Amino acid sequence: xxxxxxxxxxxxxxxxxxxxxxxxxxxxxxxxxxxxxxxxxxxxxxxxxxxxxxxxxxxxxxxxxxxxxxxxxxxxxxxxxxxxxxxxxxxxxxxxxxxxxxxxxxxxxxxxxxxxxxxxxxxxxxxxxxxxxxxxxxxxxxxxxxxxxxxxxxxxxxxxx
Amino acid sequence: xxxxxxxxxxxxxxxxxxxxxxxxxxxxxxxxxxxxxxxxxxxxxxxxxxxxxxxxxxxxxxxxxxxxxxxxxxxxxxxxxxxxxxxxxxxxxxxxxxxxxxxxxxxxxxxxxxxxxxxxxxxxxxxxxxxxxxxxxxxx
Numbered sequence: 001x002x003x004x005x006x007x008x009x010x011x012x013x014x015x016x017x018x019x020x021x022x023x024x025x026x027x028x029x030x031x032x033x034x035x036x037x038x039x040x041x042x043x044x045x046x047x048x049x050x051x052x053x054x055x056x057x058x059x060x061x062x063x064x065x066x067x068x069x070x071x072x073x074x075x076x077x078x079x080x081x082x083x084x085x086x087x088x089x090x091x092x093x094x095x096x097x098x099x100x101x102x103x104x105x106x107x108x109x110x111x112x113x114x115x116x117x118x119x120x121x122x123x124x125x126x127x128x129x130x131x132x133x134x135x136x137x138x139x140x141x142x143x144x145x146x147x148x149x150x151x152x153x154x155x156x157x158x159x160x161x
Numbered sequence: 162x163x164x165x166x167x168x169x170x171x172x173x174x175x176x177x178x179x180x181x182x183x184x185x186x187x188x189x190x191x192x193x194x195x196x197x198x199x200x201x202x203x204x205x206x207x208x209x210x211x212x213x214x215x216x217x218x219x220x221x222x223x224x225x226x227x228x229x230x231x232x233x234x235x236x237x238x239x240x241x242x243x244x245x246x247x248x249x250x251x252x253x254x255x256x257x258x259x260x261x262x263x264x265x266x267x268x269x270x271x272x273x274x275x276x277x278x279x280x281x282x283x284x285x286x287x288x289x290x291x292x293x294x295x296x297x298x299x300x301x
Contacts, residue, residue, distance in 0.1 A: 013194070020194035021226030022180055022187065027238045038163070039239035046229040046244050050222050054196035061199045071200030076210035090221035094245030148245075157213040158251065 007055045007107040007136070014044045014103060017051055044101040049136055049145045050093070052109050089158070091129060092150035098143050107136040107144065114148065125155025163237040165300040166267050166274040175235040176261035179227040179282070183219060183256045191223040219252035224291050228282045231260035235278075236297035242275065246293030250284075257285040262295070274299045 011029070018028035023045055026033040034042045053059050063069045069078045114131030121127050129152050136145040180187070188202045197220055200207040208214050225246050232244065252258065259282065266277040280293035 016190075017194040020187070020190040021223060021230060023226070023230040023233075025230075025233065025238070037238060043239055045226065046233060046241055047222055047226040050197075051195050056196075059196065061197050063198060069200075070207070070211075071204040072206040072211075076206050090248055092245070092247045093222065093225055094243070095241075096243050097241055100239045100241075160215060160251075 002056050002058050003111055005052055005056050005107075005109040005111070007052045007109050009044065009048075009101055009103055009105040009107070011042055011103040013051065013054075014042060014048060017048050018045050021045060021047065039100065042103055044103075046095060046097075047093075048101060049095060049134075049147055050149075052107075052134070052136075055109075088151045088153050090149065091152040092148075094148040096146040098145065101136075101144060105144065106139045110135050110137075121154075123159040124157065127155070128153045163240060163300050164235070164276060164297070166276075167301065169264055169267055169276060169299065171264050171266065173264040174261055175231070176259055177231040177234060179231050179258050179260045181257045183252065183254055183258070185217060185254050188217060188219055188223065188254070191220055191226070195220065195222060197222065215253075217254065219254075219256075221248040224248065224252050224258065224282060225293075227258055228260040228280060228291050228293070232262060232278070232280070232295055232297075235262050236276070236295075236299070240297040240299070241295060242270075242298060243296040244293070245295070246280065246291045248290070249292055250288055250290045252284065252290050256290075258282050258290065260291075265294075267299070270296075274301055 015029040031042055111134050114133050116130040119127045129150055132149050134147040138144050192198050192203050201212055202217055202220050205216050208217050261281050262278040265279050275296050276299050278295045281289055282291040283289050
């Protein structure tokens with residue numbers, strides 16, 4: 001993640017995101033309905049802040065024109081020497097909501113590393129955990145969401161039990 | 162629609178089937194909306210032949226999003242103060258997930274009533290895929 005990302009929150013993106021997590025709640029797309037609720041406006045589903053990935057110009061999990069991609073095309077991977085590791089998996093995710101995200105918010109998202117630690121596992125070998133803290137501040141500088149995520153790199157693919 | 166402290170007690174539960182027979186297309190939808198295009202979630206060829214998994218599997222954040230639907234249906238819209246999970250097992254196409262919240266505590270925080278919940282999402286074999294906690298504002 002880039003150190004600082006501008007994240008404009010738009011109603012259409014919220015609608016698409018709600019559909020993508022299988023949530024038909026009209027508060028995520030119907031303005032007339034939302035106005036009559038306690039909240040009074042469209043709001044974003046609780047895990048929406050992670051869609052900040054769309055706005056990170058450097059995000060490594062997006063195909064970019066003219067760059068090799070590690071997923072399949074003609075071959076199972078577009079890289080000549082694919083990484084031996086199975087790559088990173090998501091181990092934990094924690095959100096703290098200082099207020100509810102809504103359309104019209106424009107966040108400045110800052111990312112900083114947290115702790116790192118290691119653990120031995122039977123199912124995937126050596127595990128290396130690393131924490132990332134992100135703060136979402138709106139156009140008035142107010143903190144809206146704090147996110148703490150823990151990623152894990154496994155020595156080998158996780159065995160299926 | 163919001164919960165009220167006077168009607169809640171520790172140990173109360175709420176559970177919902179949050180996805181029935183998870184489709185690969187749902188994973189594509191999640192990739193498109195979230196911006197996480199990791200081929201582990203949409204590209205079976207790469208996932209089998211290069212990454213060494215049986216096939217594509219769900220983004221952890223999709224499981225958390227599905228669990229979040231149960232959570233907001235229970236506590237009401239705009240009520241969450243905290244929501245956190247650990248991903249304990251992978252979720253695969255074809256899985257049916259049931260998410261459950263259990264009341265752990267009812268207390269005051271910053272002059273308002275809140276409920277602390279413990280969360281667990283299991284697949285069709287009863288295997289836990291998510292454990293977590295949440296805190297939400299409730300009425301008196």
